[in-house]
Amino acid sequence: MSSRITFNIIESESSFLHPRKGFAPFSERFQVRIDPLTGRTGHFSHFGAVKQQKLPFEDYQKPEIKGFCPFCIENREKTTPKFLYEILPEGRKQRNESVLIPNLFPYDVYSGVIIMTDDHVVPLDGLNEKRLNDAFSLGIEFLKLIKGMDQRHPYHVMSWNYMPPSGGGLVHPHQQYFASEYPGNQFMDEINASERYFKRNGSNYWSDLIIKEKEEDCRYIGQVGSSHWIASFVSLGIMGEIMCIFPDVFTIDAFTDEHIEQLVSGLIKVFKYYMSTGVFSFNASLFFGPEHQGYFSSHFRIIPRTFLNTRDFAPDINFFQALLSESISVMLPERLCIEVKEFFRA
């Protein structure tokens, strides 16, 4: 069954006369990998070239740098919007520190934001189990509420920019939750390819992928409850990508408190790995497919983000991602797996 998934790696090299080796002939190796689901390619080169840059968390608190933050407690009531009465009669919803509000700059018809903490600056070790559980629970509850009232937006997405290198406009921790007909090209490529795979093979790609990755045993990180954690074969992030698959969850309705606990538990392990390697920023997403299908399992992705340097703040994406729609990574998933696995043993 699992042999229907193939991992194609094109190994190649580029030769030149090296200035730091007395202009002797030199060959630099690189890889192109083909995503087994979508057929999209990703480059792996320049191995080890990117170093995570430390972020000046203390400076983010200084008034001259902090500026105005609408998510800080003293400003929230006046400056954040409220939901229409017919969506959420109480306007906003709170669960411990987490607060659900509409997005002032919505991505879609139903676009919610979770302010995750009272504190403005929260380093990774402050994103603890309680805060994460509250944020995910409230966000998932919002998506379930929307699904119950309007089925014209069949795809559900959580997305998360954490800290400035990720593109986050506010340092104050927050997540975005939206229901959409247009959830983005990555989502649509995946769901269309998953449907084709299902029709061709009569099985769910995501379940098959878990079996295949367990067999290969070089990118499979570990299991937390019913969730499976894998270093993605093709990484969307420059420093590698970790994916978590819930093979038996196909829609937002099926995502229970237990699934949230499993996601949070695995995520805490990933954060511990990130802290050990000096990751200060990331992007993350969580996808849920539409009703009446059994081929697009819910899955979560997380990629570290960094500035290439803090001299001129070069971002870690360039023409490859921005204009060629090609991912590029300096970290091989097999190495990432070995490093992260340590944190999943405990």
Ligand SMILES: [Zn+2]
């Ligand atoms: Zn704030």
